[in-house]
Amino acid sequence: MSQARLSDQVYAGIVEIIKAEALEVGARLPSEAGLAEMFGVSRAIVREALVRLAADGITEARRGAGSFVKSRPSDRLAAFMPLAELPTTLGSYEVRFVLEAEAARLAAIRRTAVEMAHVEEGLALLRAALLSSAPAHAEDMELHRRIAKATGNPAFLLVFDALRSDIERIMRAGVDISRSRPPEVIATMLGEHEVIVDAIRAQDPEGAALAMRWHLWEGRRRLMP
Amino acid sequence: MSQARLSDQVYAGIVEIIKAEALEVGARLPSEAGLAEMFGVSRAIVREALVRLAADGITEARRGAGSFVKSRPSDRLAAFMPLAELPTTLGSYEVRFVLEAEAARLAAIRRTAVEMAHVEEGLALLRAALLSSAPAHAEDMELHRRIAKATGNPAFLLVFDALRSDIERIMRAGVDISRSRPPEVIATMLGEHEVIVDAIRAQDPEGAALAMRWHLWEGRRRLMP
Amino acid sequence: MSQARLSDQVYAGIVEIIKAEALEVGARLPSEAGLAEMFGVSRAIVREALVRLAADGITEARRGAGSFVKSRPSDRLAAFMPLAELPTTLGSYEVRFVLEAEAARLAAIRRTAVEMAHVEEGLALLRAALLSSAPAHAEDMELHRRIAKATGNPAFLLVFDALRSDIERIMRAGVDISRSRPPEVIATMLGEHEVIVDAIRAQDPEGAALAMRWHLWEGRRRLMP
Amino acid sequence: MSQARLSDQVYAGIVEIIKAEALEVGARLPSEAGLAEMFGVSRAIVREALVRLAADGITEARRGAGSFVKSRPSDRLAAFMPLAELPTTLGSYEVRFVLEAEAARLAAIRRTAVEMAHVEEGLALLRAALLSSAPAHAEDMELHRRIAKATGNPAFLLVFDALRSDIERIMRAGVDISRSRPPEVIATMLGEHEVIVDAIRAQDPEGAALAMRWHLWEGRRRLMP
Numbered sequence: 001m002s003q004a005r006l007s008d009q010v011y012a013g014i015v016e017i018i019k020a021e022a023l024e025v026g027a028r029l030p031s032e033a034g035l036a037e038m039f040g041v042s043r044a045i046v047r048e049a050l051v052r053l054a055a056d057g058i059t060e061a062r063r064g065a066g067s068f069v070k071s072r073p074s075d076r077l078a079a080f081m082p083l084a085e086l087p088t089t090l091g092s093y094e095v096r097f098v099l100e101a102e103a104a105r106l107a108a109i110r111r112t113a114v115e116m117a118h119v120e121e122g123l124a125l126l127r128a129a130l131l132s133s134a135p136a137h138a139e140d141m142e143l144h145r146r147i148a149k150a151t152g153n154p155a156f157l158l159v160f161d162a163l164r165s166d167i168e169r170i171m172r173a174g175v176d177i178s179r180s181r182p183p184e185v186i187a188t189m190l191g192e193h194e195v196i197v198d199a200i201r202a203q204d205p206e207g208a209a210l211a212m213r214w215h216l217w218e219g220r221r222r223l224m225p
Numbered sequence: 226m227s228q229a230r231l232s233d234q235v236y237a238g239i240v241e242i243i244k245a246e247a248l249e250v251g252a253r254l255p256s257e258a259g260l261a262e263m264f265g266v267s268r269a270i271v272r273e274a275l276v277r278l279a280a281d282g283i284t285e286a287r288r289g290a291g292s293f294v295k296s297r298p299s300d301r302l303a304a305f306m307p308l309a310e311l312p313t314t315l316g317s318y319e320v321r322f323v324l325e326a327e328a329a330r331l332a333a334i335r336r337t338a339v340e341m342a343h344v345e346e347g348l349a350l351l352r353a354a355l356l357s358s359a360p361a362h363a364e365d366m367e368l369h370r371r372i373a374k375a376t377g378n379p380a381f382l383l384v385f386d387a388l389r390s391d392i393e394r395i396m397r398a399g400v401d402i403s404r405s406r407p408p409e410v411i412a413t414m415l416g417e418h419e420v421i422v423d424a425i426r427a428q429d430p431e432g433a434a435l436a437m438r439w440h441l442w443e444g445r446r447r448l449m450p
Numbered sequence: 451m452s453q454a455r456l457s458d459q460v461y462a463g464i465v466e467i468i469k470a471e472a473l474e475v476g477a478r479l480p481s482e483a484g485l486a487e488m489f490g491v492s493r494a495i496v497r498e499a500l501v502r503l504a505a506d507g508i509t510e511a512r513r514g515a516g517s518f519v520k521s522r523p524s525d526r527l528a529a530f531m532p533l534a535e536l537p538t539t540l541g542s543y544e545v546r547f548v549l550e551a552e553a554a555r556l557a558a559i560r561r562t563a564v565e566m567a568h569v570e571e572g573l574a575l576l577r578a579a580l581l582s583s584a585p586a587h588a589e590d591m592e593l594h595r596r597i598a599k600a601t602g603n604p605a606f607l608l609v610f611d612a613l614r615s616d617i618e619r620i621m622r623a624g625v626d627i628s629r630s631r632p633p634e635v636i637a638t639m640l641g642e643h644e645v646i647v648d649a650i651r652a653q654d655p656e657g658a659a660l661a662m663r664w665h666l667w668e669g670r671r672r673l674m675p
Numbered sequence: 676m677s678q679a680r681l682s683d684q685v686y687a688g689i690v691e692i693i694k695a696e697a698l699e700v701g702a703r704l705p706s707e708a709g710l711a712e713m714f715g716v717s718r719a720i721v722r723e724a725l726v727r728l729a730a731d732g733i734t735e736a737r738r739g740a741g742s743f744v745k746s747r748p749s750d751r752l753a754a755f756m757p758l759a760e761l762p763t764t765l766g767s768y769e770v771r772f773v774l775e776a777e778a779a780r781l782a783a784i785r786r787t788a789v790e791m792a793h794v795e796e797g798l799a800l801l802r803a804a805l806l807s808s809a810p811a812h813a814e815d816m817e818l819h820r821r822i823a824k825a826t827g828n829p830a831f832l833l834v835f836d837a838l839r840s841d842i843e844r845i846m847r848a849g850v851d852i853s854r855s856r857p858p859e860v861i862a863t864m865l866g867e868h869e870v871i872v873d874a875i876r877a878q879d880p881e882g883a884a885l886a887m888r889w890h891l892w893e894g895r896r897r898l899m900p
Contacts, residue, residue: 048377051335055376055377057654060653064737065739088379091378091379097656098327099324099384102322102323106280110276151280152277152280153277153316153320155319155388159324159387162386162387163380166380207667210663210664217657217660289512322881428735494787501787501827505785505827538830542830544781545774545831548773548774548777549770552772560729603730605767605769605838606770609774613830613834
């Protein structure tokens with residue numbers, strides 16, 4: 001089994017510990033040595049998993065003092081996504097923050113009338129799906145993809161598509177979680193997309209980048225309450 | 226032939242015109258309609274090519290007045306890279322500016338001792354290649370890849386590898402161009418990489434991001450003097 | 451009268467035209483020459499005012515085609531702030547976007563326990579003021595100032611205080627406008643501040659910067675619906 | 676004496692210790708308690724000074740392990756600037772990174788022909804001063820100020836002028852240090868300003884912001900080798 005796969009298992013195992021032992025925010029995790037023994041792996045593998053848990057905002061390292069719980073993945077998340085998939089799906093957010101914010105910025109500067117119509121149509125499809133009982137993650141994905149396309153630079157699409165399966169997995173979970181939530185959350189998700197599209201239409205590059213980054217940030221927060 | 230391929234051909238064709246007719250910076254390009262007729266394509270295809278030329282800093286659109294030459298691709302670049310490959314290679318820079326700056330920032334925050342040693346070794350290999358007579362683009366690529374890896378987030382590697390063939394093509398051209406240049410340029414390229422690695426070692430996230438962005442910006446400028 | 455004062459008068463005069471003639475979003479303004487004659491000033495003064503109106507998101511220049519209305523200042527804003535004060539107050543936002551986002555970022559990295567308690571207390575005071583019938587702009591200002599102080603770098607306070615009278619004027623208007631609005635708006639304003647303080651407490655620098663920038667962006671949007 | 680003044684004295688005192696005891700990069704400073712006793716102040720004052728030393732890149736805090744030397748202020752700096760002035764002068768850089776980068780970005784978007792000529796003239800005056808034997812800090816300051824003015828937003832000037840005495844002090848030291856250095860450094864300083872002005876002329880907002888940030892970063896590095 002590859003080393004990457006091992007650290008994914010340890011990552012999921014630590015999330016499991018946080019949930020099963022109901023560790024509160026601020027609680028201290030077992031030591032690196034303890035975790036290595038628990039999972040039967042080297043300390044280097046444990047360290048790799050801890051770095052990624054910190055990157056995803058689940059734990060926090062304090063120099064010389066160990067790792068602590070920073071936020072607990074939501075129970076809903078666990079219900080909709082196998083724990084083993086958590087590390088790759090959360091990790092994709094960190095790339096999307098910069099990648100899609102830049103795509104929204106450039107789309108606002110360069111979108112042609114044709115691309116703008118394409119984005120507007122994407123928003124209309126997402127709105128219809130969110131407001132009906134249909135699952136909406138395909139439409140959500142498609143709107144983000146159309147914004148990447150409106151940059152006029154195929155490299156954004158290339159990279160977006162490389163992340164596609166990770167993004168799809170998390171959108172599916174995010175949308176499913178949201179759909180079992182009250183209508184206000186649906187309205188919020190729709191409103192966030194509308195602000196992005198408004199800024200691209202108004203050719204406001206900084207507004208578009210900020211609105212996209214905020215939307216993704218809030219999306220990640222909705223997974224980890 | 227796909228539409229993407231057509232707009233690539235028009236892109237390369239316009240660069241050809243700029244070179245063959247020795248259009249100076251500030252010179253006006255033929256109109257959209259004129260270019261469409263010249264290349265036997267629709268105006269939508271011409272517009273797509275013009276948006277990407279502007280994105281790559283080669284032309285500049287002025288509302289109601291047409292497109293103008295903003296900077297001329299270097300003759301050396303044309304000698305080392307088929308014109309038809311220019312659009313995809315230059316386009317990849319725009320993604321790299323945000324992607325690799327963020328990777329450098331996160332690497333400075335999170336790199337473990339093992340990852341740091343891996344990055345240092347990558348720099349040593351690049352230094353040796355640049356200072357000897359060997360081609361250095363494989364080492365250049367490898368150093369950038371190790372920095373992406375030091376983020377601890379595999380999504381950065383996934384995306385970097387998706388751009389890999391584009392980056393390789395441009396690095397090969399960039400390095401080849403540089404190797405036919407005076408030793409000062411070699412020293413500058415090496416120095417830029419050293420500043421990035423210094424900042425990651427010093428755990429200075431903002432410095433690492435800035436140094437990476439500056440390096441990529443200067444790299445693109447070296448292709449378009 | 452100084453040139454700066456003249457361009458302020460022209461700025462306010464153009465806003466007056468937009469309001470009095472009920473120019474819709476997208477409507478074309480009179481030409482530079484026409485405005486110069488109307489206000490009895492040089493075209494250079496008119497151009498200066500137009501650049502600032504565009505900076506504030508009220509108008510938009512299209513090359514070769516003139517200036518167009520991009521968003522109309524709210525009627526409520528005009529009721530709470532003399533038009534002549536509009537240019538300086540809106541202009542301060544543009545500095546605050548970068549200045550206070552950076553202050554929030556650094557505060558999240560460096561805040562000592564003492565500074566954190568100081569910020570928390572500032573939030574409690576703002577919450578109490580917003581939820582009671584008291585005017586809240588002094589508390590709003592004070593919370594932002596305490597975040598600037600929590601950077602540990604006095605230069606942030608120095609610069610914040612230089613903008614203080616401009617910020618106070620706009621906060622007073624913004625808070626007054628908001629207070630004549632439904633309770634949801636009050637809750638939103640409070641919520642935005644809570645997210646900023648949460649991120650500083652959690653030592654999440656990127657989250658703090660993003661939340662501050664979003665708060666200021668939304669604040670400006672509340673003035674220009 | 677005000678608390679701010681006390682922490683400035685402690686800041687300067689710690690720099691004195693680093694120099695007098697020739698502490699190398701990586702060396703551990705005395706403990707907070709030790710420093711408090713040494714300077715006869717409270718630990719809160721010592722902590723305030725340490726936070727600012729870390730902000731300025733001179734020391735580095737490691738949780739639970741104390742503070743360590745990260746870079747040593749240059750001997751030349753000490754020769755040209757009283758140690759007591761060091762904290763305020765270095766602190767101003769952190770504001771300038773975001774403030775002047777944003778000013779350069781906006782200047783590239785909005786500069787009128789008149790403002791551009793004003794900036795070009797500022798560059799010519801700086802070039803003449805740097806290449807002759809005259810002191811050049813007034814010209815350096817003036818060029819930065821003209822770029823802030825070219826934003827068309829007086830709030831940038833207001834804030835720049837609030838930092839003016841701090842910036843002047845550091846420029847004087849920086850320029851003096853540089854003037855006792857080889858001609859390559861003079862050429863580098865001039866070249867950095869030229870890249871900024873080039874990007875503003877070419878209406879390249881991201882390039883202008885990046886070049887300004889790089890220039891300021893390098894300027895701070897020239898003070899702390």
